[in-house]
Amino acid sequence: MTAPQTIAQKIIAAHCGRAAVEVGDYVTVTPDYTACQELFWPGHKRNLERIGVDRIPRPDKAVMVIDHSTSAAMGSPHHETHRTLRDWCAQQGIENFFGPGNGLRHLVLTERGFARPGTLIFSDEGNIASIGALGALNLPISTEVIVAIIQDENWIAVPPSARITLTGQLGFGVTARDLIQTILRDCTADGRLLQCCVEFEGPGLASLSLDDRQTVLASLFHSGAYTGIMAPDAAVLDYVRARDAGRPWQVVRADPGAAYMTELTYDLSAIQPMVTLPPDAHGGVPVEQAAGQRIDQATIGYCSNGRLDDLREAARLLRGRRIASHVTLYVTPGSRGVYVEASREGILGDLAEAGATILAPGCTTCWGYQGVLNANEVLISTQQFNYQGRNGDRTSRVFLAGPAVVAASAIAGAIADPRPLLAETAA
Amino acid sequence: MTTCTGRVWKFGDDVHGDDGIIEFSIIRDSFGKEFDEDALRAMCFRRMRPEFAQLVRRGDIIVGGRNFAHHNHVEVSVALRASGIAVVVVESCDSGFLRRALNHGLPVMICPDIHAAVQDGEALSADPATGLVTLPDGRILRAKPFSERMVQIWQAGGSIPLLEREFAARRAAAGR
Numbered sequence: 001m002t003a004p005q006t007i008a009q010k011i012i013a014a015h016c017g018r019a020a021v022e023v024g025d026y027v028t029v030t031p032d033y034t035a036c037q038e039l040f041w042p043g044h045k046r047n048l049e050r051i052g053v054d055r056i057p058r059p060d061k062a063v064m065v066i067d068h069s070t071s072a073a074m075g076s077p078h079h080e081t082h083r084t085l086r087d088w089c090a091q092q093g094i095e096n097f098f099g100p101g102n103g104l105r106h107l108v109l110t111e112r113g114f115a116r117p118g119t120l121i122f123s124d125e126g127n128i129a130s131i132g133a134l135g136a137l138n139l140p141i142s143t144e145v146i147v148a149i150i151q152d153e154n155w156i157a158v159p160p161s162a163r164i165t166l167t168g169q170l171g172f173g174v175t176a177r178d179l180i181q182t183i184l185r186d187c188t189a190d191g192r193l194l195q196c197c198v199e200f201e202g203p204g205l206a207s208l209s210l211d212d213r214q215t216v217l218a219s220l221f222h223s224g225a226y227t228g229i230m231a232p233d234a235a236v237l238d239y240v241r242a243r244d245a246g247r248p249w250q251v252v253r254a255d256p257g258a259a260y261m262t263e264l265t266y267d268l269s270a271i272q273p274m275v276t277l278p279p280d281a282h283g284g285v286p287v288e289q290a291a292g293q294r295i296d297q298a299t300i301g302y303c304s305n306g307r308l309d310d311l312r313e314a315a316r317l318l319r320g321r322r323i324a325s326h327v328t329l330y331v332t333p334g335s336r337g338v339y340v341e342a343s344r345e346g347i348l349g350d351l352a353e354a355g356a357t358i359l360a361p362g363c364t365t366c367w368g369y370q371g372v373l374n375a376n377e378v379l380i381s382t383q384q385f386n387y388q389g390r391n392g393d394r395t396s397r398v399f400l401a402g403p404a405v406v407a408a409s410a411i412a413g414a415i416a417d418p419r420p421l422l423a424e425t426a427a
Numbered sequence: 428m429t430t431c432t433g434r435v436w437k438f439g440d441d442v443h444g445d446d447g448i449i450e451f452s453i454i455r456d457s458f459g460k461e462f463d464e465d466a467l468r469a470m471c472f473r474r475m476r477p478e479f480a481q482l483v484r485r486g487d488i489i490v491g492g493r494n495f496a497h498h499n500h501v502e503v504s505v506a507l508r509a510s511g512i513a514v515v516v517v518e519s520c521d522s523g524f525l526r527r528a529l530n531h532g533l534p535v536m537i538c539p540d541i542h543a544a545v546q547d548g549e550a551l552s553a554d555p556a557t558g559l560v561t562l563p564d565g566r567i568l569r570a571k572p573f574s575e576r577m578v579q580i581w582q583a584g585g586s587i588p589l590l591e592r593e594f595a596a597r598r599a600a601a602g603r
Contacts, residue, residue: 026574040501042460051590052598078458124524142527143501146588159522189441224494226522242530257518279446281498306479326484385499387445389452 004255006161007229009138009195009412011252015159023259025158031139031379032119033096035063035105035128037076041085044146048088057095057152063114063161065105066098069369101362103335106130106303110338113243118250122148125222127303127384132229133213134236137197137253139227159226159397161254162196162262168269173419175313176212177402178380179266181274181284185225188282188412192262194224199231199254204268206233211309215402218303219313219384221279244396257285273417276400278386287405290415296377298323298410299330300403301359302366305382307333308341310403315419317407318354324413329356330371332364355410368392380409429556429584431513433486436472437478440492444499446471449506466519467506477490485511487545488551492542495520504528511539514553516560517542531576532585536560538570540571 003019005013011019015029021037036044056062064085072078080099089097098108105123109115109131117135121128126140134399139156141148170179189195205213218279231253232240240249275282275290300306300314311333323329333339339361343349348358365371366383368376373379373392379399381391386398399415408418445451445490450470455462472479489507495517504527507515515528515535525535534555539578544562545551558572575583583589 026577046461047587048585048591053594061570079430128522140523142523142530144526144530144586147530147590150590155574157522157525188494191519194494194519221521221523222498224497224519226523314436385498387451389442389446389450394452 003157003259004257006197006258006260007225008137008161008198008230008252008254010161011118011120011158012158014118017335023158023160026155027158028155029120030155031061031122031148031248033061033114033121033275034218035065035121035123036111036145036149037068037105037124038081038085038142039068039384040065040124041081041125041284043132045252047146048150053150056092056149058316059343060095061152062094063096063109063151064089064094064098064104064354065102065108066100067104068363068367070100070360071365075394082275090347094272100362101336101360103333103338104306107335110134110214111335113245115246116244116249117236117241117278118252118299122154126227127218129228130214130218130303132217133295134240135208135229135232135311137227137229139283154166159195159197160261161258162193162198162225162264163260164198165265166200167202167265168204169207170271172270173294173404173422174271174273175402175404176323178266178274179217179271181276181355181400182271183266184219184282185284185425187264191224196225196261198228200227200228201231202265202273204266205230207268208233209309210239210262211307212233214307236330242368257411263411273405273419274401275405275415276386278399279388280366281386281400287415289402290399291417293399293415294378295380295409295414297328297371297373297379298406299332299365299371299379299381299383300406301332301334302363302383303334305403306332306338308338311338311342311351312345314403316425317349317411317418318356319350321335321354321411323355323410323424327413328408329369330358330359330365332359333361335361358365365391380415381404382406385420430552430554431486431488431549432552433488433489433513433559434484435490435545435547435549435551436476436483437490437497438475439544440493442475442491442496444496444503446498447475448479448496448499448503451460451500451502454502462505464505464509467502467528468509471506471510480510486513487511488513488543488553489515490519490541490551491515491517496524496546499520499524501527501528501531504531504533508533514555516551516553518542524537530582530586531581532588534573534581536570538568540568544568
């Protein structure tokens with residue numbers, strides 16, 4: 001008789017040929033896909049040559065995406081990477097190669113039907129846990145993605161699970177980013193989610209859009225959590241059916257009585273707009289405590305908040321208004337799909353009219369590739385990181401927030417609560 | 428022989444990987460290039476222990492507190508290994524650090540209660556294969572033992588060297 005299993009245990013067991021696995025077991029799993037970005041490709045390529053790999057066993061499982069260096073800049077080595085990665089994929093028969101402008105791996109995986117309920121996906125980053133919104137399990141293995149591509153398997157330690165139950169609904173002017181900033185504030189310092197797969201459930205989950213759910217999962221790794229997942233509901237199944245192209249999937253739910261290292265409940269109606277202060281990703285405070293801080297730059301997008309709902313939220317505030325004259329605002333749609341839809345809805349035009357610069361889908365300013373900060377400059381962003389030097393000079397400072405707070409701040413020229421402006425808009 | 432015995436460099440809780448063990452802002456432009464091990468060794472712990480790069484010896488051991496090396500790119504693991512560190516023993520760390528380190532031949536053992544049990548400069552023995560950590564006074568703490576595959580990766584100096592060896596053996600067996 002096996003003990004009750006969590007979602008992570010069940011998906012892992014199904015991918016290592018066992019009926020059940022125990023937390024802490026070291027097992028070798030075969031993934032459904034392995035997702036890989038281009039920044040480390042020169043290293044991967046050297047390793048492939050060093051090892052002497054002629055043919056990879058499953059080219060159909062590799063999802064190769066150029067997202068960090070969309071449009072290689074003069075003086076950067078990335079144009080060579082784009083060429084050699086494209087050529088290698090063609091040589092290996094990898095059809096799932098997505099070149100510059102297709103967007104982030106996170107969104108490529110969801111929008112193009114790779115991430116489906118019950119699938120196990122190796123990737124190079126913890127923020128790809130966003131695919132857990134569709135019931136797919138992201139196992140981040142960093143530069144070892146190339147090992148998974150070479151062997152069609154890799155070792156993992158079965159993670160413990162934690163469970164966060166959501167109740168209620170987010171209030172006026174409050175976004176999913178505010179929720180995850182609150183969770184990070186509460187759960188990072190004491191390490192209570194460390195190494196865990198965090199399962200989200202509860203009646204509040206249904207009130208979050210699929211985009212919102214991905215926002216919550218994309219930033220979860222800052223807590224030290226390994227990955228995250230949500231049991232699919234009807235909205236997820238509709239989304240997946242429209243994209244699966246006949247490829248198999250299976251909804252996986254936790255057994256009653258499965259063991260969780262931590263169990264928490266969040267009432268969504270109690271969440272307030274948040275700002276995370278530099279330099280820690282868990283330094284969240286209510287927006288009032290940061291309000292008035294003058295900013296030089298504001299940026300919206302990325303795996304955290306680059307989806308259609310995020311751009312809609314930004315446009316709700318920026319439509320018919322202008323950003324402050326001393327502020328630069330960059331908006332980056334997360335994928336080509338988001339770009340197209342935001343364009344059709346008139347969002348991109350409204351944002352541009354308000355003074356925003358629209359960048360090509362990709363990581364852009366999030367890792368300091370574009371929008372570099374000078375000494376003492378201040379950025380408010382929906383990006384993932386706020387440590388010293390992330391976006392340029394070490395004396396520059398990065399505040400993190402959801403798209404509503406960032407848009408309101410760009411208009412005010414200083415960090416601002418979005419609710420008064422939103423109330424004006426609604427009136 | 429899987430026991431590492433060495434001198435301890437002790438650090439506290441929440442040591443930042445990218446912005447503590449190394450200075451990521453300096454190396455951000457080096458993505459895709461071969462690791463500059465000399466530069467990484469020179470910056471390793473520079474802000475926390477300025478004497479580290481000069482005084483660290485091959486075989487030394489890092490002991491850390493909770494949430495050690497959080498927010499770490501792979502260069503953090505390379506900097507530690509290039510500094511000669513034989514094993515890292517911490518109260519806790521994220522899974523990514525453990526993976527990246529082992530992938531580059533550096534074993535990380537998660538060993539609750541290690542932090543209070545050993546002082547900076549003392550000698551410690553740690554065996555990733557058995558999970559046994561022997562304190563200066565002879566007491567033993569237990570970490571989770573590595574799997575056979577993980578021991579192979581560690582002993583080969585990382586995932587890529589191991590695959591190199593295995594592919595070479597496969598080619599030799601196939602007679603080409």
